Amino acid sequence: MKFAGWGFVLLVAVVMLSLAAAVFAGETLGAVKSRGYLIVGVNGGLYGFGMPDEKGVWRGLDVDTARAIAAAVFGDPDKVKFVALTTQTRFTALQSKEVDVLCRNATKTLTREAESGLSFVAVNYYDGQGFLVPKKLGVKSAKELNGASVCVLPGTTTEQNLADFFRSNKLTMKPVVIELNTVLNQAFFAGRCDCLTSDISQLAGVRAVSPNPDDYVILPELISKEPLAPAVRHGDDQWRGIVEYAVLAMVAAEDLGITSKNIDEMLQSSSPDVKRFLGVTPGNGKALGLDEKWAYNIVKKVGNYGEVFERNIGAESKVGLPRGLNAQWKDGGLMYAPPFK
Amino acid sequence: MSLTRTATVDASDHERVPLWRDPAKRAIAFQAVTLGLVFMLSYWIFSNAQSNLRKQSIATGFGFLSKEAGFEIGESLIPYSAAETYFRALSAGFLNTLKVSIAGVILTIILGVFVGISRLSKNWLLARIAAGYIEVLQNIPVLLQLFFWYGLFYTSLHGPRKSFNPVPGVFFNNRGFYFPFPEYHSAYPAMAVALFAACFAGCLLHKWSRTRQDKTGQSFPVMPVALGGVVGLPLIVWLAYGMPIRLDTPHLAGFNYEGGFSFSPEFVALLLGLVLYTSAFVAEIVRAGIQSVSRGQTEAAMSIGLKPGEVLSLVILPQAMRLIIPPMTNQMLNLTKNSSLAVAIGFPDFVAVVNTSINQTGQAIEGVSLIMIVYLTISLVTSSLMNRYNKRTAIIER
Numbered sequence: 001m002k003f004a005g006w007g008f009v010l011l012v013a014v015v016m017l018s019l020a021a022a023v024f025a026g027e028t029l030g031a032v033k034s035r036g037y038l039i040v041g042v043n044g045g046l047y048g049f050g051m052p053d054e055k056g057v058w059r060g061l062d063v064d065t066a067r068a069i070a071a072a073v074f075g076d077p078d079k080v081k082f083v084a085l086t087t088q089t090r091f092t093a094l095q096s097k098e099v100d101v102l103c104r105n106a107t108k109t110l111t112r113e114a115e116s117g118l119s120f121v122a123v124n125y126y127d128g129q130g131f132l133v134p135k136k137l138g139v140k141s142a143k144e145l146n147g148a149s150v151c152v153l154p155g156t157t158t159e160q161n162l163a164d165f166f167r168s169n170k171l172t173m174k175p176v177v178i179e180l181n182t183v184l185n186q187a188f189f190a191g192r193c194d195c196l197t198s199d200i201s202q203l204a205g206v207r208a209v210s211p212n213p214d215d216y217v218i219l220p221e222l223i224s225k226e227p228l229a230p231a232v233r234h235g236d237d238q239w240r241g242i243v244e245y246a247v248l249a250m251v252a253a254e255d256l257g258i259t260s261k262n263i264d265e266m267l268q269s270s271s272p273d274v275k276r277f278l279g280v281t282p283g284n285g286k287a288l289g290l291d292e293k294w295a296y297n298i299v300k301k302v303g304n305y306g307e308v309f310e311r312n313i314g315a316e317s318k319v320g321l322p323r324g325l326n327a328q329w330k331d332g333g334l335m336y337a338p339p340f341k
Numbered sequence: 342m343s344l345t346r347t348a349t350v351d352a353s354d355h356e357r358v359p360l361w362r363d364p365a366k367r368a369i370a371f372q373a374v375t376l377g378l379v380f381m382l383s384y385w386i387f388s389n390a391q392s393n394l395r396k397q398s399i400a401t402g403f404g405f406l407s408k409e410a411g412f413e414i415g416e417s418l419i420p421y422s423a424a425e426t427y428f429r430a431l432s433a434g435f436l437n438t439l440k441v442s443i444a445g446v447i448l449t450i451i452l453g454v455f456v457g458i459s460r461l462s463k464n465w466l467l468a469r470i471a472a473g474y475i476e477v478l479q480n481i482p483v484l485l486q487l488f489f490w491y492g493l494f495y496t497s498l499h500g501p502r503k504s505f506n507p508v509p510g511v512f513f514n515n516r517g518f519y520f521p522f523p524e525y526h527s528a529y530p531a532m533a534v535a536l537f538a539a540c541f542a543g544c545l546l547h548k549w550s551r552t553r554q555d556k557t558g559q560s561f562p563v564m565p566v567a568l569g570g571v572v573g574l575p576l577i578v579w580l581a582y583g584m585p586i587r588l589d590t591p592h593l594a595g596f597n598y599e600g601g602f603s604f605s606p607e608f609v610a611l612l613l614g615l616v617l618y619t620s621a622f623v624a625e626i627v628r629a630g631i632q633s634v635s636r637g638q639t640e641a642a643m644s645i646g647l648k649p650g651e652v653l654s655l656v657i658l659p660q661a662m663r664l665i666i667p668p669m670t671n672q673m674l675n676l677t678k679n680s681s682l683a684v685a686i687g688f689p690d691f692v693a694v695v696n697t698s699i700n701q702t703g704q705a706i707e708g709v710s711l712i713m714i715v716y717l718t719i720s721l722v723t724s725s726l727m728n729r730y731n732k733r734t735a736i737i738e739r
Binding site: 088111115147148157159160162163173174179180184186190 | 394396411412413414415416422423424488491492495496499500515516594595596597599606607684685686687689693696697699700701702703705
């Protein structure tokens, strides 16, 4: 009894110590530069957003966002170490400084920013939670899902949104909550559940790698707003600025018509906006504490937002998502970068 | 001269031993220092974590327990909905952990004892099968076994519309195992009272027969009479109420079956995985316990005219129990702790619910502390109960 009590105290001590020890360190940019590479938390198994391909090369929208940050800091998009994180470990890993940035399709919410010590930066994908159902079920709307078994990943806003949607429509359902993506998806495709709920991006990715993608359909309802954004820790505003503007630089480049192909011609452009953006007129780099070529490096070595989107999740890719909300503001979307001056 | 001096020194030493050379006092000092260090370390860690959490503006405390949980739980023993509090959600998870642990422990003991005795059987085939069972199940990680059973359920069973229907009213499909269940009737509480009364009477009967046997040597068939009472008394009450039997039969409603009584595939897979894995260890413990009782004991018991059943129940098992109980306690605790693997196959146990709560509130330290407290409490209660039982079965040393 006595020994067990002490064991408990020690266990608590170990947990707290590991949390406490991680907090002392210098400014993030300095730490990253002296280390020589960036450590980014990503999703290890989400096709289109963060997943290694057959050759072991990381691919995806979130992965390219991370490469853009590395290109801004080092001028080299490959100076990144990717750490695959689960939904359970992602915030703790960031809080305890195991990763410098989190690019892991995480939804920006009020409590996550106000209570969990995280700052989300510019949104890199406007997502929403939806439902994937087998076509043979004959369901046309999520409101026909009364009494359904729903496969859901634990510990995200997903579970809460799901409960909210069914409650507000006076419907019932039975959640099946499984921690591992792979086990959850297997259970769904084997028929354990009537539908799978998650962010549309996730559903499209899961469907793309499933045995029979054409047998499944995503229902039209979006039951939540899920602005997915990279996140950094509270308290280092310089680092936050760098990550934020690395994301926005890709959006701004598309807006300015700069692509990885035409960027070297654009260096000769007479437009003051383009000149400032590419560092021909200096100022932006110094303000952020980076090289003046930072934005040039991002677009040249990673691409603008449109290129990155199409390459990873666009209509022509295996995931096959339309631009939708993620189109430029000029085309009716929400992608809007502030002036780079 | 020198002789006298030595003598004096010796005498004074004996009277005033310096503190650092007195083992008893030294021990107290060391313990005090150790205790102080542990307290200082804990305090340092606690205050450090507190200030760091404040620096990162992470809210602390257990205030979140009274907030609305906002998520659903797949199965619960108490009424629960997303509108309830986190405390209620955690309670539902806790009861699910208890449900699988208690059912698991009971089934494990039954199966383990059966397999353990089978392994000692003179029947070659039975003994070999038991040995194979033990070797295979003991040596495969329990998590893999859980994945296997869970996968087996959802791949081998069909969807609700093509349910396997072995007996009318019973349905097996990949959503669960559905059985008819009697609808509520006022006869049932009365039957429960009758059952308790019969159990109580059985205990009294046992006590009375013990006393009588001690005095006169006459034995009384307690077991058959008590069993008759336990079954018969509620049956008489049921007959007196006019044999109410209205079954709530499961029926297909929309996507799934409703009504009746059901087990989810997650629960069954978890229970099956834990029971099969742990019972392999229990079987070995039972075998070791029985083999530890020397052959002479059996022969001696038979020579004074005990029947084979009595030899086992009065001579062999009481002695084997001494060896069986302590490691058996460990296996019970292992089963309970392994039940936290539930989250891997979607059974909403305590850990699964806490995980969801942590992610929604961000309060990892509080959540992990709750998990530790709950498992520690379950383990300590189990082991204190088992220790009490162990004391009763242990050799009484004089």
